[in-house]
Amino acid sequence: MANIHLAEKPATVTAGVVPEPVAEGERNGRTLEERLRWFPPNTHITVRGLDKRFGAEVIYDKFDLNIPRGKITSIFGPNGCGKSTLVNIISGLIPYEGGQILFDGKTLDETRIGYVFQNYREALFPWMRAVDNIHYPLKLMGVPAKERKRRVDALIESFDVPIDFSSYPYQLSGGQMQTICIMRALVVEPEVLFLDEPFSALDYEMSLLMRDRVQRIFQERGTTMVIVSHDLEDAVWLSDYVLLLTRKPTRIAEFVEYDAPRPRTDDTVSDAKFIRVKKRCLDIFLKEAALR
Amino acid sequence: MKALNALSGYLRPVWGVLALLAVWWVIWAAEVANPLLLPSPQATMLSLWNGMVSGDLWGDFLSTVKRTMAGFALAAAVAIPLGIFLGSTERLYRSLEFVIDFFRSTPASALFPLFLILFGVGEAAKILVAAFGASLVILFNVAYGVMNARQTRLLAAQIMGANKLQKLRDVMFWESLPQTFVGLRNGISLTLVIIIVAEMFIGSSDGLGHRLVQAQMLFRMPEMYAAIFAAGALGYGLNWASLQVEKRVVHWGGK
Ligand SMILES: Nc1ncnc2c1ncn2[C@@H]1O[C@H](COP(=O)(O)OP(=O)(O)O)[C@@H](O)[C@H]1O
Ligand SMILES: [Mg+2]
Numbered sequence: 001m002a003n004i005h006l007a008e009k010p011a012t013v014t015a016g017v018v019p020e021p022v023a024e025g026e027r028n029g030r031t032l033e034e035r036l037r038w039f040p041p042n043t044h045i046t047v048r049g050l051d052k053r054f055g056a057e058v059i060y061d062k063f064d065l066n067i068p069r070g071k072i073t074s075i076f077g078p079n080g081c082g083k084s085t086l087v088n089i090i091s092g093l094i095p096y097e098g099g100q101i102l103f104d105g106k107t108l109d110e111t112r113i114g115y116v117f118q119n120y121r122e123a124l125f126p127w128m129r130a131v132d133n134i135h136y137p138l139k140l141m142g143v144p145a146k147e148r149k150r151r152v153d154a155l156i157e158s159f160d161v162p163i164d165f166s167s168y169p170y171q172l173s174g175g176q177m178q179t180i181c182i183m184r185a186l187v188v189e190p191e192v193l194f195l196d197e198p199f200s201a202l203d204y205e206m207s208l209l210m211r212d213r214v215q216r217i218f219q220e221r222g223t224t225m226v227i228v229s230h231d232l233e234d235a236v237w238l239s240d241y242v243l244l245l246t247r248k249p250t251r252i253a254e255f256v257e258y259d260a261p262r263p264r265t266d267d268t269v270s271d272a273k274f275i276r277v278k279k280r281c282l283d284i285f286l287k288e289a290a291l292r
Numbered sequence: 293m294k295a296l297n298a299l300s301g302y303l304r305p306v307w308g309v310l311a312l313l314a315v316w317w318v319i320w321a322a323e324v325a326n327p328l329l330l331p332s333p334q335a336t337m338l339s340l341w342n343g344m345v346s347g348d349l350w351g352d353f354l355s356t357v358k359r360t361m362a363g364f365a366l367a368a369a370v371a372i373p374l375g376i377f378l379g380s381t382e383r384l385y386r387s388l389e390f391v392i393d394f395f396r397s398t399p400a401s402a403l404f405p406l407f408l409i410l411f412g413v414g415e416a417a418k419i420l421v422a423a424f425g426a427s428l429v430i431l432f433n434v435a436y437g438v439m440n441a442r443q444t445r446l447l448a449a450q451i452m453g454a455n456k457l458q459k460l461r462d463v464m465f466w467e468s469l470p471q472t473f474v475g476l477r478n479g480i481s482l483t484l485v486i487i488i489v490a491e492m493f494i495g496s497s498d499g500l501g502h503r504l505v506q507a508q509m510l511f512r513m514p515e516m517y518a519a520i521f522a523a524g525a526l527g528y529g530l531n532w533a534s535l536q537v538e539k540r541v542v543h544w545g546g547k
Contacts, residue, residue: 093447115451122444126544127466136462137452170547188452 039105044069044192044224045090051098052082052089058249059085063099065243065252067192072218072225074235076281077245077253078289083228086250087194090226091115103191111192114185118197120177124169130180131156131165137188155187158220161213175206179213186217195227199234207231208266211238219262232285236278237264244281246288253288256281331514339514340521349515353522355498356487359415360530363422364483368476371427375434375475379468380460385435396432400425400486404494413495421494422486426479433475437468470545473538480530488523500526 039046045067052060059082067073075083088094090101092108093115103111117123124133131152138148156165163176172180178198185193195214199207211234218225229235235242236258244253258277260268268274313333319325320332343349378385403421411417441464449463491501500523507516538545 091451093450113451115448117444117448119444122442123448125445125463125466126547127469140449140453140458168544170544184452 040066042069043067044104045226046102047086047090047099048101049099050089050096050101052085052096060096060099061249063250067224067226068241069104069224070222071240072227072238073241073243074239075226075228075243075245076230076232076235076285077250078247078285079230081245081247082250083245084196086245087196087226087228091194112188112190114188114190114193116178116181116185116193116195116198118200120174120181120201121169123181124177124184126169129166129168130163130172130176133169133180134165134184134187137184141188152187155183159183173206174202175210178202178210182214182217186221186223190223192224192226195225197228197230200230207234212263214238215263232278232281233269236274236281237268242277242281244284244288254281254284256284328511329513331517335514336517336521340518343515343518343522349503349518349522352498352500352503352519353526356484356491356500356523356526359419359422359487359491359499360480360484360526363419363487364426364480366419366423367426367430367479367483370423371430371475371479372434372472375431375472376438376460376465376468378431379435379438380464382439385439392428392432395424396428400482401489401493404490408494418487418490418494418496421490422483425486426483429482430472430475430479433478434468434472437471437475438464440471441467470542473534473542473545477531477534477538480534481527484523484527484530 043066045065047063047065047067050060050063050065052058052063065086075086077083085094089096090108091113101108103113124130125136128136134152134155135148138151143151159179161176161179163172163179169177169180178201182195182198198214199210202210214225214227215238217223227235227238229238239258242254242256242258244256245251246253256277258274260271260273316330316333320327320330340349344353378388400421403424404417407417407421407424411420445463445467446459449459454462487499488501488504490496491499492505496502500519503519504516504523507513507519
């Protein structure tokens with residue numbers, strides 16, 4: 001489905017620069033207003049008019065969303081509100097009834113994406129060694145063996161983690177397995193990285209370590225990331241924006257910004273601003289989650 | 293102490309065998325059963341030993357092994373690719389499921405007359421009827437293994453850009469291997485059963501089945517018991533060997 005290929009890095013839209021109305025006005029038969037609706041500056045992923053039902057149950061009804069470029073956006077909301085469904089729709093894993101989703105104006109097929117599953121044990125290929133798991137997506141892309149090795153070696157070096165990459169996944173710890181999953185997703189240099197509850201199968205200590213690792217990756221690469229989280233602390237700590245969703249049929253309750261400088265540390269959680277933002281998210285969440 | 297414990301661990305199954313032999317010997321010595329029907333354990337073991345060393349039991353044993361392996365190889369060669377194909381097109385499998393289940397449930401021995409008419413009394417009929425029975429068991433397991441492939445792994449492959457064929461080759465095939473091996477182990481046991489019965493009833497001049505019937509007709513009880521034990525050892529050995537292969541190939545199984 002996701003026809004991964006080595007496309008040129010898409011040109012970045014400069015912040016706040018609005019295209020010239022005269023020059024751009026009629027291009028592609030779209031008016032400026034329409035273009036801005038589709039490609040607001042600094043937006044990477046645009047979701048427009050999304051309709052999604054499971055049987056008679058409406059999850060999304062004419063749902064619109066902009067996901068910012070080069071930022072970490074966390075998705076937080078009541079259990080079963082459709083967080084995974086949203087991420088799976090955007091990444092092409094499940095079909096939807098209506099609407100359109102574009103990445104920088106490109107379709108999914110023209111976009112390289114990475115996806116990290118919650119259940120790392122069931123996402124890795126246990127019949128392959130860890131290193132071969134990381135090689136696999138490059139193999140699918142048809143990258144020659146030598147180039148593949150160069151890229152995987154470089155990735156392993158940049159991660160600098162004490163993992164025996166020649167072992168099989170089941171010989172590794174949970175955190176190590178999830179690290180391999182993240183590396184497998186990153187090795188293709190995705191334009192967007194999706195993570196669906198990446199830490200929730202890990203113990204607490206490991207989840208702290210892993211969220212720090214994800215932050216480091218983000219700081220090094222600046223890849224647009226979308227993280228589903230059920231842990232509000234993780235969600236706020238990691239993200240530039242927290243997307244708060246309502247109960248079904250799901251709408252955006254609030255798009256909360258958190259702009260504390262990086263790297264954020266263990267002390268960040270006791271920072272006044274962090275506490276304020278987290279409280280705000282919690283209030284909205286409680287209001288939305290309350291049975292009505 | 294540790295070595296002693298390990299040793300007693302290895303020896304544990306031997307106690308059962310010794311107990312069986314002891315009970316057998318006591319029954320024989322007390323003449324509870326007619327000694328013509330139940331020979332002494334030592335006479336039986338001697339017959340087993342002599343038969344294997346002198347070569348005639350060994351020859352029959354080898355013939356049965358050869359037929360079993362031929363039937364099993366044929367069954368696996370047909371059923372594994374077919375099972376992967378059917379499993380990956382679930383709708384096709386569902387429409388064939390009744391037919392597969394029906395013939396899987398049909399005793400292979402009920403097909404002997406048909407295979408005799410079709411293929412004559414030679415080797416072909418025996419091997420083919422065994423292969424037919426085993427292939428359905430293998431096919432069924434492979435197809436189910438493929439259909440029950442872990443969804444997450446397929447999705448992961450899809451995200452990474454795998455097409456249908458690549459998903460089949462790189463994920464479904466491997467995912468189905470544990471279940472495939474269940475099928476292969478059942479298949480090889482079934483092949484042995486059918487081959488031995490075929491050797492009894494489809495004109496045969498060698499093989500353990502043939503030997504058993506001969507010994508029965510000539511009332512050579514130690515020889516018959518020896519052949520039974522040889523068949524048992526063969527069945528056990530085949531099962532053990534497939535487990536070893538399975539452990540090596542499906543090293544991730546159950547982990
Ligand atoms: N494959 C499916 N079939 C039917 N209903 C589903 C399916 N997947 C999810 N749902 C329903 O859609 C809703 C949203 O699910 P999901 O996106 O997994 O929630 P979450 O926000 O917890 O990730 C839930 O009510 C769930 O029951
Ligand atoms: Mg979910």
